Amino acid sequence: MSDQEASRRAGDGGDGDSDPSAGQPLHPVAELSLGGGGQAIPYPALALDPDASGFWGWVDRATERLTSLLNPILVKEARQSLKSKQFLITFFCLLAASCAWTIMGIVFNAPDVYYIPTGESMMIGYFLILSVSMFAFVPLVAFRSLAAELDEGTYEMLAITRLSAWRIVSGKMNSAVLQMLIYFSAIVPCLAFCYLLRGIGLLTIVLVVAIVFITAMVLTALALVLSTLAKGRTLQTFLLVGLVAFIVVVEFTCCGFVFSMVLPEQWSGTWFGFLASFTVAASFVVLFVAAAAARIAPVTENRSTRLRVILFFQQAIWVVTIAYAAWVTGDFEWINEGLLYLGIYWLLVGMFMCGEASELSPRVRRGLPATYGTRMLFTWWMPGPGTGFMFVIGTGVAGLLVLAGVGVLGFQTGVVRGTSVDTPPPIFAAMMIGYLLGYLGIIRLLSMPFLKRFGPSFVAPLIAAIVAYFLGVIVPAIIDVAIQGRVSFSYSALHASNWGWTWDEAFSSRGLPAEVAMLILVVGSGVLAINLISLFREFRLRKIAVPLRVKQDLADESENQLVENGGGR
Amino acid sequence: MIELQDVTRLFGSTRAVDHVSFMVPRGSVFGYIGPNGAGKTTSMRILATLELPTEGDAFIEGLSSVNDPDRVRRRLGFMPDAFGSYSDTNCAEYLDFFARSNGLVGRERTRRIRWVMDFTGLRSMAEKPITGLSKGMRQRLCLGRALIHDPSVLILDEPAAGLDPRARIELRQIIRSLAADGKTILISSHILSELAEMCDRVGIIEQGRLLANDTVAGLKGNSQTHLDLIVVIDGETETAKTILSQCEDVSDVVELNRTLQFRVAGDRQRQIEILHRLCDARVNVLEYRVVDESLEDLFLKVTAGKVQ
Known part of the structure; x- marks a missing residue:
């Protein structure tokens, strides 16, 4: 039965208190009931006649129309x-x-x-x-x-x-x-x-x-x-x-x-700061609401794409805000801080995405690109831990590069200059990209067996992240003790995995050596390469059989289209 | 029309539903029975677009629950076995809320609320808070909610649970009437005798597999390899017992107050032959009949030992 028919059928019955058929059943079946009704009992206020005349009838109709919009x-x-x-x-x-x-x-x-x-x-x-x-x-x-x-x-x-x-x-x-x-x-x-x-x-x-x-x-x-x-x-x-x-x-x-x-x-004079803060806060409101909706949506729905779009726009808001602040103040410390928070943001988001369910309806799966390459490149917005990983890496790296590019442009035009920090934005961006690729890749590799065994959950990636970040800090210290007999207090390339110390070094007056940033980037790229190999299973070509009924529907649809086109001519 | 096409649903390594297929034609009532954990609710949830099948597809009025969940929901009324209620809400507000949620506006919404109140007999309870309703009244409200948008397909999970005997009889009539009105109904219940009376077909599911799908009469016919007969005799029963003991295909003869119950491993023709032999031996037979198998018996017979 069509929706229109349903509406028509629903409208065939009683017509308010003024109507002779008021309260009459809409269907013959309503003559039967589970008992307890009785025509003498008045209807409650919510089922009163919306077409009642007089002033209060008009008020009822107006409020009814208004609440229908809500x-x-x-x-x-x-x-x-x-x-x-x-x-x-x-x-x-x-x-x-x-x-x-x-x-x-x-x-x-x-x-x-x-x-x-x-x-x-x-x-x-x-x-x-x-x-x-x-x-x-x-x-x-x-x-x-x-x-x-x-x-x-x-x-x-x-x-x-x-x-x-x-x-x-x-x-x-x-x-x-x-x-x-x-x-x-x-x-x-x-x-x-x-x-x-x-x-x-x-x-x-x-x-x-x-x-x-x-x-x-x-x-x-x-x-x-x-x-x-x-x-x-x-x-x-x-x-x-x-x-x-x-x-x-x-x-x-x-x-x-x-x-x-x-x-x-x-x-006074910080209106842009307030405006930017409110915009970022509002974007988090939208993100949290979308995340809650994604959590409770039935499995037949696509629960990821909207979230990814919001994350993408949040990054854009952040990049614009930081770029504007750096431009106005002329201080590239803004760019480095922006890079730092953007990297942490994507590490956090990436951790959650590694635990995402990859459940997609057969319809969506049938419509996905067919080859490994095209799937890896063009399905980032679809649900799944692998697509989520690629989305975070792709979008995060792009955001970090754009922000670093803004810093470079600022230097070249003379608008932005170094003040208290000595790590140029490109070096800082290379370090953050390396950490994003490396740590997120390790989190994914560590949590994969558990996700496969226990199903999608963000608990395994969360534990993997805690372990990875802890090891990143403690392993260089253990090596120091093994070599020197004590913990070293001077930063070297050996401490590159210690994210906290590296960031501190990058913001210090000494600045982060370019070689260390490149080392972090190279190691991160290596971890990404391993991940790309393991992603093969998720992105490999999987043919989804088209059910007979769907084939018939598609054939009917194309036939109707042909008829319509023919009629149009 | 409701259709499951080779549906399988895995939860980890557990097969909750295992290649289940059936079709319920428009305007008919299909009884879905099985023990707890058999896969009834999972199949119903797949049809109701709340679960995705691992394999196969489910259709409501020809629309796929997998590919077209939005359009399916417009045609579907689902009554789950558990009824969740809202605090500080009365019955009228509850129905109004679900009418709004189903996109009904203006006069149409008012009419549907009125109709559902009359249909479920909730008019007198309209202003009462839901939390104060009895279980039976809650079931009525839940049925009313499922009907509020006039769906063409109804999926009812244990609708008779908690209803008093009178309301159960009325519910049975109402379900038949809804089917006569063109609605397609899939209903599960543990009260099998009621299903036997209201369903056109019955499906028996156990451990995810559909073991039988037929009319109740058809199921009886398919599953019967013997007949249980009762003969009530006026006078002494010794002659009858002797005759029965001489028949090779008669077993399990039990006597109680001049009534003999026995099992015949044969068909209706054999039943008539035994009656002739009793009459020829001048046994005064007052009553001679087949013990009718209930749906409970059929259910036990179909499910026993098939899937374990």
Whole structure:
């Protein structure tokens, strides 16, 4: 039965309270029922006639049209939130706290409140009240909401509706943002009062609120990802405790930043910094939401390509931000720091991608390029640990080269110059590329047997990464002790695998010797070569039989196309 | 129409579903039975686009669950065996939420919610929180959720679990009516006697392999190598017992209150011959009938020893 037919059939029945057929069954089968109905019982408000006349009928229709545009998850969560005790208690606690702070502020500042600008000190309290309610409650509610969906089996019922995993998770995110807005609305009068007390600018208030919002959104998105990792109560509790600990750290960090930098208004001229920070934070919100959606999406869906696109754009944002900062300040330290964080970012992302499931629907597999070479080069965006590895290597190396290229261009044009560091960006980039190729390749090789034995999981790559990074530090020290009888305190090529020392050396006034950077690059390339050989199995040509039904469908489709084209002429 | 085409699903080295193929024509009810862990739920989840088959393909209304999951979901109503509920949500809000999630808007959504409430008898419970519902009422709500977007195919995993006897009878009628309305239904249940009455065909699965796929009558016919007969006698039973003991193909004669139960390793013709012999010996036969095999008996017979 076609969708149109389904809609028509659904529309054949009752037509509201004013209609004579109101409440009549749509199908003959509705004459039977499981009992417990009864025509005398009125329908609930949600099933009332949307075509009712009069002013309230118009209001009903308008709100109905409006809510139809919204994400159904948002509608459901909003209904649940408004009835939940937790939300009401938090909201009234926030109201009470802001009122109490206002009264206390006036009492303690009286009678100076009339003469001395006290807006800044009042803002400290409002920031604390808003940040605690937004950082502490909203992410935890989001965590519990998605975890409960997965725990209690309601997610699977959603998965077979028209809602995609992305819409489900973004609906949870939207609902969290709605809660934030409700909490914010409770404190808005206090912020206006704060502005009237003078001593704080409107832009500063806007900036503080923006910091609280964006931080709360990042925490909420992170909570959503963590909730998808929790399979079982024990791990869930463990993750929840970890999340709470992280929230406490973020709360203190945010307080420190706002109290020392933002409220004293020492941020003049750093608008680009704020803008870049907000953009990067927003990109992490999108990344975390997409990661959560990928975690819960049914196996029939492609769970990787969207994530990879986001990672690609995140790198682009990072490269542009760092390039702009280096260009504006004229200091190539920005480029080297940018290279360092970009390399660490791809090492981290690559570690997760090594544990990715390679499950692809036969349809997608049938459409993949056919040869080893084309598969290795053109299927990076598809799910799989091998494609993920190639994606991270390809994109990461490209990003590092572009950033290093910006540094070189800056030098040539005279815009950027060295100040406190003596490692030129190309050398730094070579070192980071070497580490990315080498360490990620080793992580992949170490975790492969475990992934094959126990199935896709990020635990094996995580353990492999810890082992690899630890060995990278400890092995040179052991060699030092074996040769010299003690640990050496002067850096040499022997310590190239010690990433921490190498980075420290690169940022020191001595700078990283070019030979060491080249050594790291050569070793990394060797590890990549070994990985490319082992990747052969994943990228080798595998013919997927086309089922008879699909062949028939394709033949029918092409026949229809021919008919349509013929008709068109 | 529902179709599984040579579907295999591996979990590690375990074959949850092993080359299973069957087809359920439009408007018919297919009973899917098997012990716990036999592969019923995995097959149903593959059809419901929640799992990918390792091999083979599954089709709903001719659309592949693997290649076209989005279009399949629009035509599919799935009722899992476990019902998850939302806190602080009532029945009307629950149905409204799933109607929205299935893309229903405006009047169409209102009509469907009304219809489902009437159909499942939940109108009086509309404003009650789900967490306060009995298991039977939750099953009704779950069935209502599966029907909210008027799917042409229904996959019901243990729909009768938790329903009281009256509601079970009504559910049976409703499933037949839904099938008569053109809906294709795949249903699993542990209450085999109910399946026998409502299903057009039955599939028996064990350890991932489909052991039988036939009508209940067909299954009985295929599996019967003997007949169990009951004869009720007016008067003494010694003559009858003697006659029966003289028949080589009669075994397992049991007597209880002038009723003899015995097994004949033959067909209907042999059954008639034995009756003639009893009557010729002037045994007063009050009742003579075949003990009908239940679906439970058939299930045990089909699954015993085949796959272990």
